[in-house]
Amino acid sequence: MPKILIVDDETDVCEFMQNYFKKRNIESAIANNGGQAVVMFSTFKPDLMLLDIKMNGLNGIQVLEQVKKDNPEAKIIMLSGEESQELVEKAKTLGALDFIHKPLELSELSKVVSLLIAKK
Amino acid sequence: MDNLKFLSISLFCESFFVAAIALFVLFKNPRSRVNIVFSSYSFTGFIFLFFTAMMFLAKDEYSIIFWDRMVYLGVVFMPSLMFHLGALISKREKEYKIWIILGYVISIIFFPISQTDYFLKDLFRYKWGFHAVAQPFHHIFISIFLVFIIGYLYIVYQNYHNSSPGQERNQAKYYLIASVVLMLTSMQFMPAYKIGVYPVGFFFIVVYLAIVGYAMVKYRLMDIRIAATRTSVFIAVYTIILGFPFVLTASYRDFLINRVGINWFYIPLISMAVLATVGPFIYIYINKRIEDRLLREQRRYQDTLKQASLGMTRIRDLNKLFKLIVHILTRTVRLNYAAIYFYNEKADKYMLSALRDHELSGTSEIASNSALIELLDHKKETIVYEEVKRKNQDIISLQLKDVEKTMVGLCASLVVPCFTRDKLLGFLVMGEKLSKQIYTQEDINIFSVLSHQTALAIENALFYQEVKETQTQLFQAEKMATIGTMADGLSHQINNRFNAMSIIAEDSLDTMGMMNFDGISEENKKLIEEFRHAFDRIKNNALQGGEVVRGLLKYSRTGKTGLEALTIDQILDSTIEMVRYKVKVDELNFLRLYSKELPFVLGNLTQLQEVFFNLIDNANDAIHERMEKAAEIDYRGTIQINAHTLPDGFIRIIFEDNGLGVKKEDQEKLFTPFFTTKVSSRQRQGTGLGLYVIKKIIGQYHNGRIFVESGFMKGTKFIIELPQTKKTEAKE
Numbered sequence: 001m002p003k004i005l006i007v008d009d010e011t012d013v014c015e016f017m018q019n020y021f022k023k024r025n026i027e028s029a030i031a032n033n034g035g036q037a038v039v040m041f042s043t044f045k046p047d048l049m050l051l052d053i054k055m056n057g058l059n060g061i062q063v064l065e066q067v068k069k070d071n072p073e074a075k076i077i078m079l080s081g082e083e084s085q086e087l088v089e090k091a092k093t094l095g096a097l098d099f100i101h102k103p104l105e106l107s108e109l110s111k112v113v114s115l116l117i118a119k120k
Numbered sequence: 121m122d123n124l125k126f127l128s129i130s131l132f133c134e135s136f137f138v139a140a141i142a143l144f145v146l147f148k149n150p151r152s153r154v155n156i157v158f159s160s161y162s163f164t165g166f167i168f169l170f171f172t173a174m175m176f177l178a179k180d181e182y183s184i185i186f187w188d189r190m191v192y193l194g195v196v197f198m199p200s201l202m203f204h205l206g207a208l209i210s211k212r213e214k215e216y217k218i219w220i221i222l223g224y225v226i227s228i229i230f231f232p233i234s235q236t237d238y239f240l241k242d243l244f245r246y247k248w249g250f251h252a253v254a255q256p257f258h259h260i261f262i263s264i265f266l267v268f269i270i271g272y273l274y275i276v277y278q279n280y281h282n283s284s285p286g287q288e289r290n291q292a293k294y295y296l297i298a299s300v301v302l303m304l305t306s307m308q309f310m311p312a313y314k315i316g317v318y319p320v321g322f323f324f325i326v327v328y329l330a331i332v333g334y335a336m337v338k339y340r341l342m343d344i345r346i347a348a349t350r351t352s353v354f355i356a357v358y359t360i361i362l363g364f365p366f367v368l369t370a371s372y373r374d375f376l377i378n379r380v381g382i383n384w385f386y387i388p389l390i391s392m393a394v395l396a397t398v399g400p401f402i403y404i405y406i407n408k409r410i411e412d413r414l415l416r417e418q419r420r421y422q423d424t425l426k427q428a429s430l431g432m433t434r435i436r437d438l439n440k441l442f443k444l445i446v447h448i449l450t451r452t453v454r455l456n457y458a459a460i461y462f463y464n465e466k467a468d469k470y471m472l473s474a475l476r477d478h479e480l481s482g483t484s485e486i487a488s489n490s491a492l493i494e495l496l497d498h499k500k501e502t503i504v505y506e507e508v509k510r511k512n513q514d515i516i517s518l519q520l521k522d523v524e525k526t527m528v529g530l531c532a533s534l535v536v537p538c539f540t541r542d543k544l545l546g547f548l549v550m551g552e553k554l555s556k557q558i559y560t561q562e563d564i565n566i567f568s569v570l571s572h573q574t575a576l577a578i579e580n581a582l583f584y585q586e587v588k589e590t591q592t593q594l595f596q597a598e599k600m601a602t603i604g605t606m607a608d609g610l611s612h613q614i615n616n617r618f619n620a621m622s623i624i625a626e627d628s629l630d631t632m633g634m635m636n637f638d639g640i641s642e643e644n645k646k647l648i649e650e651f652r653h654a655f656d657r658i659k660n661n662a663l664q665g666g667e668v669v670r671g672l673l674k675y676s677r678t679g680k681t682g683l684e685a686l687t688i689d690q691i692l693d694s695t696i697e698m699v700r701y702k703v704k705v706d707e708l709n710f711l712r713l714y715s716k717e718l719p720f721v722l723g724n725l726t727q728l729q730e731v732f733f734n735l736i737d738n739a740n741d742a743i744h745e746r747m748e749k750a751a752e753i754d755y756r757g758t759i760q761i762n763a764h765t766l767p768d769g770f771i772r773i774i775f776e777d778n779g780l781g782v783k784k785e786d787q788e789k790l791f792t793p794f795f796t797t798k799v800s801s802r803q804r805q806g807t808g809l810g811l812y813v814i815k816k817i818i819g820q821y822h823n824g825r826i827f828v829e830s831g832f833m834k835g836t837k838f839i840i841e842l843p844q845t846k847k848t849e850a851k852e
Contacts, residue, residue: 010616010619010620012620012623012624013616013619013620013623016620016623016624016627016628017623017627019627019631020623020626020627020630023630023631023634054612081611081612081615081616081619081666081669081670082612085698085726085729101670102615102616102618102619102666103615103618103619103621103622103623103662103663103665103666104619104622104623105622105626105659105663106623106626106627106630107626
């Protein structure tokens, strides 16, 4: 079963996302902050990480940097309500595969997710 | 005989004065018949005066009679010329044509006769002078002269009687009064019939010619009552001032010598000095008292106007100000009509801004290149309709004809311009006084003061309006800034809520979709369907809410500052990158029509990206809206971007789409914040901030300009003009 790590400090978001992917036979774990995300990436070893940017503690960009440093192959999609073009550029240069704006549509997200997982 | 020498000197002076009047009036308008006839008449006056002077200088009887006959060379033409002049000034030349011709024939017949013994013979000497004695032909001539005089007086009186009130009647009065004065000249014929009167008769022809000449040449005549008062007061005061010392010297010389002794002449000298000093004051005082009485009404409203004009600057609302001015004018001056025309920059026209008491509909606007405006601009003073009308009778000028026509259209007796510095802000239009009295020079002076104050008040009000606008703008900007900072913090929170809501709703929908509804009653199925619909609406609303918040975020975000040299390609390429997330560029005809050789644009990349992004996004939305609304079969969306340089150092960039277009009534509101036309579908929901932000970016940060042209179902064209630069001039 493919595995994804959902990183968001909104527990509601995580819960329902997890639920959504479960129905599509995708296993998922949840991290509610940046520090947790870094740790869980190495323990849970997800195929794909959905990473929120604005979080308390380590933010999404920092997590991305950290994870990519240890696992250059890591597949990461950024999720953010942030509109800034600079941020998008930065995430891209750091190796994020995509940048999805919040509020997002699960159906569209899952299309991207399944595409990336299939590439495995 | 010293007495006669003195008389002849004064006659010479008078004759030259009359000749000067003749020449002056003739040169004033050499083509006018009235002026020609008047000058000829004045010339006969000159002959009359000049040869009379020569006669008084003559020593022997022969030469006296010779000069006297010379006098008659002028006199014989007097009846005909005088009658002709009367017919001309009353504009009835045609009616009296036969009489005029008859007059000239008679003059020509008497021209040689006057030199014979049958006209004048022998000398009559009396206390104050001498004159040749009238003979039979002289009697005939005088009788004919009398007939023409009566005819002339009749015509001039008729002219006065039929004249319309105002300046025309005023002029007619001048003619009439002058003519009555002229009659006194007939005293001059008395010595010919052996009646010895002091020869003062010629003085009156001088007065006559002076008054008529003034009335003919001067377009703005003084109110005749004033003129008469001033003259009589002047004569009365100065007769006393100058006369008293003479009387003193002549009559009381011996008395003074007895009393004062050898220094007696100090008395008249001192009295002369005192009187000459006091004289002008007495004159001014008496004049003022009499004029105050005569012009009580005028003085009253002039005072009111002066006061009103001082208070005007306190009014800050332009429309109120205009209404007030018009109101004050009509009420205090008692006009049948008054209006204000004010320059409208947009239309480049003078628009009717306020009017009062007018049943006819006046002209509502005057083009700024019309003859009236040009004349106002050139002369910078009040234009009087009567003057324009009279000038038009005298001179041929297309401009003046136009002015007259315009003034008739405006129902204007006066047009008073309002200037600030050299700019014609507007003008006051005044109709006739209800009393039908003329506008005096004093009136006009007061009106110029009023218009001056009006100009100040207008400037004041404009300034106030501007300040108010700036204040509103500042307030608005502050509000926006507050929203901006608030938005930055809050929008993340709000966006996260929307995000959670949409995810929860979508997941629930998803779950519902997977459920097996077999064996469930129809009623429950219907209920579940309702739930599904509700969740769908929740999801969509949450997504829309998120879109609005993102719009706000975009607005509050401040990008990199500073301007640099950019190519249009550079901006467009990076924008397309961004746009791809949202707009399927490949499905459109996306055309870049501009040349690659264009100069650089001086701009901020981040900001211009946002501008381009929004414009392309809007164009795309408009195209989709048209697709949805019109469902045309062979329609394909096109966005074309064109650019070229402008002569004023700007580059014009044009974004043109063939989308739905904007309705006329919405076009003006396009750039106001929170105005949006995009409400139809979720995908294209607008925040109403996009174009507002664009306008700010282009106008305030780039000193550029932005316009929109649009036609419903045709498409929209956004035109941006940005300053161009050379690469080296780029600045941080």
